[in-house]
Amino acid sequence: MESRTTQLAVGLFVIIGVLALLFLGLQAANTSAVSSGDTYRIYAKFDNIGGLKERSPVKVGGVVVGRVTRITLDGEYYEPLVEMTISATYDEFSETSSVSILTSGLLGEQYLGLNPGFIDDTVEMLKDGDYIYDTKSALVLEDLIGQFLFSQGSD
Amino acid sequence: MSSQDTPQSPYLVEVDAIDFAHAHGAHQVYSGLSLKIPRGKITAVMGPSGIGKTTLLRLIGGQLRPQKGEIRFDGLNIPELSRSELYSVRKRMSMLFQSGALFTDMSVYDNIAFPLRENSSLPEEIIETIVLMKLEAVGLRGARHLMPAELSGGMSRRAALARAIALDPELVMYDEPFAGQDPISMGVIVKLIKSLNESMGLTSVVVTHDVEEVLTIADYVYIIADKRVVAHGSPKDLQALDDPLVKQFIQGEADGPVPFHFKAPSLNEELFGDAGGQHD
Amino acid sequence: MIDAIARLGKAVLDSIAGAGAALLMLLRALIGKPQLRKSFPLLMQQMYSVGVLSLVIIIVSGLFIGMVLGLQGYTILVDFGAEQSLGPMVALSLLRELGPVVTALLFAGRAGSALTAEIGLMKATEQLSSLEMMAVDPLRRIISPRFWAGFYSMPILAIIFSAVGIYGGYLVGVRWLGVDEGAFWSVMQSQVEWHQDILNGIIKSIVFAFVVTWIALHKGYNCVPTSVGISRATTSTVVTASLAVLGLDFILTALMFG
Numbered sequence: 001m002e003s004r005t006t007q008l009a010v011g012l013f014v015i016i017g018v019l020a021l022l023f024l025g026l027q028a029a030n031t032s033a034v035s036s037g038d039t040y041r042i043y044a045k046f047d048n049i050g051g052l053k054e055r056s057p058v059k060v061g062g063v064v065v066g067r068v069t070r071i072t073l074d075g076e077y078y079e080p081l082v083e084m085t086i087s088a089t090y091d092e093f094s095e096t097s098s099v100s101i102l103t104s105g106l107l108g109e110q111y112l113g114l115n116p117g118f119i120d121d122t123v124e125m126l127k128d129g130d131y132i133y134d135t136k137s138a139l140v141l142e143d144l145i146g147q148f149l150f151s152q153g154s155d
Numbered sequence: 156m157s158s159q160d161t162p163q164s165p166y167l168v169e170v171d172a173i174d175f176a177h178a179h180g181a182h183q184v185y186s187g188l189s190l191k192i193p194r195g196k197i198t199a200v201m202g203p204s205g206i207g208k209t210t211l212l213r214l215i216g217g218q219l220r221p222q223k224g225e226i227r228f229d230g231l232n233i234p235e236l237s238r239s240e241l242y243s244v245r246k247r248m249s250m251l252f253q254s255g256a257l258f259t260d261m262s263v264y265d266n267i268a269f270p271l272r273e274n275s276s277l278p279e280e281i282i283e284t285i286v287l288m289k290l291e292a293v294g295l296r297g298a299r300h301l302m303p304a305e306l307s308g309g310m311s312r313r314a315a316l317a318r319a320i321a322l323d324p325e326l327v328m329y330d331e332p333f334a335g336q337d338p339i340s341m342g343v344i345v346k347l348i349k350s351l352n353e354s355m356g357l358t359s360v361v362v363t364h365d366v367e368e369v370l371t372i373a374d375y376v377y378i379i380a381d382k383r384v385v386a387h388g389s390p391k392d393l394q395a396l397d398d399p400l401v402k403q404f405i406q407g408e409a410d411g412p413v414p415f416h417f418k419a420p421s422l423n424e425e426l427f428g429d430a431g432g433q434h435d
Numbered sequence: 436m437i438d439a440i441a442r443l444g445k446a447v448l449d450s451i452a453g454a455g456a457a458l459l460m461l462l463r464a465l466i467g468k469p470q471l472r473k474s475f476p477l478l479m480q481q482m483y484s485v486g487v488l489s490l491v492i493i494i495v496s497g498l499f500i501g502m503v504l505g506l507q508g509y510t511i512l513v514d515f516g517a518e519q520s521l522g523p524m525v526a527l528s529l530l531r532e533l534g535p536v537v538t539a540l541l542f543a544g545r546a547g548s549a550l551t552a553e554i555g556l557m558k559a560t561e562q563l564s565s566l567e568m569m570a571v572d573p574l575r576r577i578i579s580p581r582f583w584a585g586f587y588s589m590p591i592l593a594i595i596f597s598a599v600g601i602y603g604g605y606l607v608g609v610r611w612l613g614v615d616e617g618a619f620w621s622v623m624q625s626q627v628e629w630h631q632d633i634l635n636g637i638i639k640s641i642v643f644a645f646v647v648t649w650i651a652l653h654k655g656y657n658c659v660p661t662s663v664g665i666s667r668a669t670t671s672t673v674v675t676a677s678l679a680v681l682g683l684d685f686i687l688t689a690l691m692f693g
Contacts, residue, residue: 003476003479003480006479006480006483007479009483009487010479010482010483010486010487012487013482013486013487013490013588013591014591016490016591016595017591017592017594017595019598020594020595020597020598020599021594021598023598023601024530024594024597024598024601024633025629025633027601027620027624028526028530028598028601028620028623028624028627028633029624029627029628029629029632029633055628055631057625064625213564216567216568218564218567218568242570242572243570245567245568245569245570246570248568249568249569250564250565250568252561252564252565253561254560254561256560256561256562256564256565257562258562259560259562269569269571270569270570270571273473273569273570273571273576274569274570274571322569
């Protein structure tokens with residue numbers, strides 16, 4: 001009957017749609033554990049976050065381990081507070097780790113560079129909700145130029 | 156419902172003093188129209204074109220609501236029924252549309268099987284039997300595999316008639332069944348309406364302006380003009396009546412109480428009105 | 436002056452009444468107990484004429500738009516030595532914007548106008564009235580399956596559009612212009628997020644599907660049943676649906692990515 005071929009065509013249509021979705025999910029998007037799966041959050045305060053944005057990557061030695069999920073102002077002096085979500089696969093960062101705001105290339109996006117600290121018996125591992133205190137703010141070009149001119153002038 | 160307790164009224168449909176105007180036009184179609192349609196008879200509703208005869212059928216079918224008055228179908232007041240009640244009443248009536256209104260994407264067979272499939276849970280074999288019987292009644296059993304587009308005007312109207320009687324309704328409303336038909340298919344349809352009415356005990360309402368054809372089969376005739384019923388009676392009574400309007404209508408005179416001209420200021424006034432006014 | 440205000444008032448009232456009628460039509464068509472046995476074949480039939488038959492135009496347009504994006508993006512990005520970013524540029528434009536929006540516009544032109552004309556013609560030939568007189572609700576029998584078919588089809592079409600478009604960008608960027616294949620995909624993967632980009636694109640597409648199908652059905656169901664009326668309704672479907680899609684796209688983009 002005619003309805004049989006119709007059903008077949010509609011079935012194929014839906015299958016093509018699912019295949020296209022799979023293609024998008026697997027080939028075009030990052031389906032690593034960062035965006036889905038278990039994560040934990042840690043916080044860091046900076047003096048200046050420069051061009052850091054929500055969703056900027058958090059990298060360890062160039063490898064993405066998480067994303068910046070929220071940027072707020074915190075405390076009496078309104079210091080920028082960055083919340084980052086780190087994949088639970090990497091849960092062995094010590095308290096002594098440091099984060100700095102880095103730029104990928106000369107014109108690239110800014111990202112958080114996480115440097116794992118040393119480990120011995122006295123330091124604990126970072127848990128969900130912990131703060132990293134050793135932070136290095138973004139380099140702001142205007143400040144750099146200002147410093148350079150200032151140091152020139154004082155010579 | 157209530158009709159089971161009370162003795163059956165001799166009238167299947169009673170239209171009682173309705174006022175009706177289409178929502179978006181100030182043009183009043185009916186004011187205080189009343190008529191009664193007797194059971195098991197053929198009632199003709201006649202009138203000049205454009206007085207809303209089709210509107211009357213839509214009112215009876217509940218597709219339109221009058222602003223005032225009652226329309227009772229077997230004791231049920233149609234305008235006050237809820238949606239589901241209305242749909243169950245509609246299973247007892249059917250309507251033959253002027254254009255036939257066959258579904259263009261199905262064959263003749265499927266068109267006639269459609270109301271059966273939708274409104275009953277009969278098995279397909281029984282549906283087939285019923286469809287073939289109905290097609291036989293209108294003489295189109297051989298055309299069941301054709302698509303509506305392949306039918307002539309007369310044939311498609313007969314197919315639509317077969318569909319209208321598929322569910323064995325109590326009331327069949329014919330909307331201009333003779334319009335645009337050649338004399339032969341007109342004769343066929345006249346004969347079909349008559350024979351279906353007799354064999355199935357249907358109540359038929361024929362809305363038309365084809366006076367001659369309908370007077371041969373109608374048991375009772377209403378003439379509508381000027382928003383109300385102007386005359387009614389058996390065909391014989393009407394022909395004997397001396398009312399100028401009825402005469403004009405039955406004899407088909409061009410001008411009379413129903414004016415040839417659409418309502419307008421007189422020609423003199425329109426052409427020379429303003430200019431004449433200045434000259435005077 | 437007072438006349439003008441009165442006319443404005445009437446226009447506002449009319450459009451409110453129109454929107455109300457459209458909403459009522461949709462509610463009546465969709466609410467009520469579903470009859471799976473009867474409505475499933477109807478849905479299949481409509482999925483076929485609304486979805487499957489739109490597939491060719493969607494695939495062809497998707498491929499070409501992806502290829503153009505690849506070409507344009509390359510010539511811009513290569514000036515900054517950033518041609519590795521071609522992948523995310525193509526993918527993000529398609530997933531976030533072009534996939535849902537262009538699909539909706541094509542759908543309005545291809546399937547929406549057909550729906551309006553079909554229903555308008557059914558109305559003009561009294562098929563809708565005759566359904567009503569057969570105690571079959573045309574909203575349930577005619578409108579509802581068409582609505583669901585459009586609602587399900589368009590997101591699928593948008594996904595296919597984006598996928599084909601990305602492939603088109605890949606063809607031009609990698610195969611023709613020589614962007615490094617590994618960089619093309621890996622930079623794309625590092626920038627495109629499942630939730631933020633793909634899912635939001637699909638949500639957009641679902642909203643557009645709802646609106647475009649609704650407009651098409653409403654225009655057909657409430658058209659003036661004459662040849663002029665149907666042709667006006669069909670034009671109006673394409674115009675109204677396209678404008679609605681573009682306007683809604685701005686609002687959705689502001690909510691999702693703003």
